[in-house]
Amino acid sequence: MSRVYPFDDAATARAVIDEDGTLVEWNEGATRLLGHPAQTVLGRPAARLLAGEDAPAPPTGPRWQGTVGLRHRDGRTVPVWLLAHRRSASDGHGGSWLVVTPLTGARPPADHDPLAEAGLIQSPCAVAVYDAELRLRRMNDAMAEVVGLPEERLRGLRLAEIGGEPQSDEVEQGMLQVLATGSPLDVQTRMHAHTAGEDRTHAWLARMTPVRDAQGRVRGVAVAAHDVTDNLRAKQRLQLVNEASVRVGSTLDVTRTAQELAQVCVPVLADFVTIDLLDPQDHGGEPPARLTAPVTLRRAAHQSVLDGVPEAVVKPGQTEEYPAGSPQADALTAGHSILASAAAGDMQPWLTWNDARAEQVRRFGIHSSMSVPILARGLTLGVAVLTRHRRPDSFTADDRLLAEEITTRAAVCIDNARRYSRERETALALQRSLLPRTLPRTVALEASSRYLPAARAGVGGDWFDVIPLSGMRVAMVVGDVVGHGVEASATMGRLRTAVRTLADIDLAPDELLTHLDDLVVRLSEESGVDAGPGEVGATCLYAVYDPVSRRCTVARAGHPPPVVLRPGCAPQALDMPAGPPLGLGGLPFESTELDLPEGTVLALYTDGLVWARDRDPETGREMLYDALGTAADSLDQTCDRVLATLLPPGGSVDDVALLLARTQGVPAAQVATWDIPADPALVAPIRKQVVRQLDAWGLSEAAFTAELVVSELVTNAIRYGSHPIRLRLIHDATTLICEVSDTSHTAPHLRRAKVFDEGGRGLLLVAQLTQRWGSRHTTEGKTIWAELPLFEADQ
Structure with missing residues (x-):
């Protein structure tokens, strides 16, 4: 009798025999049956209790029963029916056999019991x-x-x-x-x-x-x-299908989705799973509906019940060609699942095509395999191969149905991820082709930039640009198109081209944004949407910096204001009118002018830099100020520090464009200005003054060309312009710029003079002698300018 079992325990004869045949337990019922006290048999071989020479064969299964002759203490032989159970090792002890036989079981039940x-x-x-x-x-x-x-x-x-x-x-x-x-x-x-x-x-x-x-x-x-085995299995299968619906396809990443499929199947359905996918590039960009062997597949994921996936022969990311006779190729060419097992002998052909895999099968005891094609929307995406080596049972028809159900659900997710990845790569390629590969080197600015696509939402329409203008001025622009994907990238390309075109005619920032707003409204109308204005929307910031006056003019359309870091000062956002976003139509934009000392850093960015789900925009801007305020040797280092400070390790949820520019100035000694009298006879003295100035600058070799250009531009201004008239020369190491300004708003145009015309050849001559020329309108009138390359004069 024991505390757990409060009845007569001697009603059963019970003994325990360890692995080497030694008796380790002997109860009172065994003593009652054979007369041997426990102290006389414990620790001794159990075989000594057998009567006769015919001992039973060693048991092989988990249970044995039979009748044997046992030796009683008084020497007689007692035939006893025994029931033996094998008990596995536990708690550091080896396995053993529990041997029992009832002592009172033969008693029949009483009447009316x-x-x-x-x-x-x-x-x-x-x-x-x-x-x-x-x-x-x-x-x-x-x-x-x-x-x-x-x-x-x-x-x-x-x-x-x-x-x-x-x-x-x-x-x-x-x-x-x-x-x-x-x-x-x-x-x-x-x-x-x-x-x-x-x-x-x-x-x-x-x-x-x-x-x-x-x-x-x-x-x-x-x-x-x-x-309730079948009910429990059905419940487990339903739970597995539901779990697959939740766990597979959590992201739009092909590799991650394939790994989630493998993890769902292990260990519930298989001990080792491989997911191999086709490379669409090998089939013209789209996976085929049917395949023929051999088939080249790329290992997307694998999973095992063993640490380190030691069963795998191919690593994720590697490709391998699978010939006919391999489980991968056979399932893909057949277009349906294939089950194989070592017991049935149908795994043998699969072991002959690859010695390394055959060795792994023998090493781990893989005895059952199931190959399931990954099919979605009529396309073949790859194959999942499930194997068992730890579980003793082979795959069944029910296992195949379950694997096909899970794989079908995962195939749709993999196809969605594949399509998304393809669109993302296309949009990213388009985005990169539309963004400037390098920023132009200008006298006015030292610039550095960064662009990062969104980690999950896809490529968007963020863009930036640095555009050289006349008079050594430079324009800086940062914009953000609403939405993501190829359409947003295409819209961004159209807007960037429009900004460059409008900048080329030297529009003021507020005027440029007005024209850009009209373009966005037209794009919205052309898109055929029913939501009205603003469906195709964007924000933009446009700034023009003049290194001669060291003044910057800025206008924005619903975009974050630039951050200004003057030498020796703390960073601060520029206080300026916000302006409406592009695409609303009919609303005004305002420009803001400010003086920027040489060495001032301007930070232009899109809202993806400072916006995050786990913080408010104001906190993001404070982090941006801290990152900009830290000393750095270069703008490139500052860009990297800003991104590392503000963006999470996994990437931003939105596109990020960042443009940093450090202002530079043109020294006053490199600028010369003259007021021109309204007398054509005084053009000659002006030419002489220009030649003397060029001699003083050490640019005598450019004097002849500059003298001709100045003569033509000044003469045209006297004849067709309005007073006052002003001539300005600006130069740097490579370029000489001649500018003639007057108060007339009539723009000149290039024409071809006839044979007997006395005039009309001046601007044609200017165009031939210079590398660029043009005109720009100002609040006072217009300016005609021409650029002469100094490096040609030095040759």
């Missing part, structure tokens, strides 16, 4: 009845079939002795509770079923009810066992 009358003995449900000491009294044929032994052999044994598994002890504890409380109890467990032709673990629902006599006293426990 409620235990004998309890239960539906002929019921198809497996039913067993245990007495008040939890020893078997009756069981029906269904229970005998589950146990695999007849009732007369087991009568008198406890459930823990009949089952021999740790789960039997748990069920027996439930029976003891029913016996003590008199209340029914349900217990779910997993135990072996020893039905003929089958020896595998089943899921059981044990429904236990008390057995009462006529006076209502609890006299035993009736146990009805219901096999």
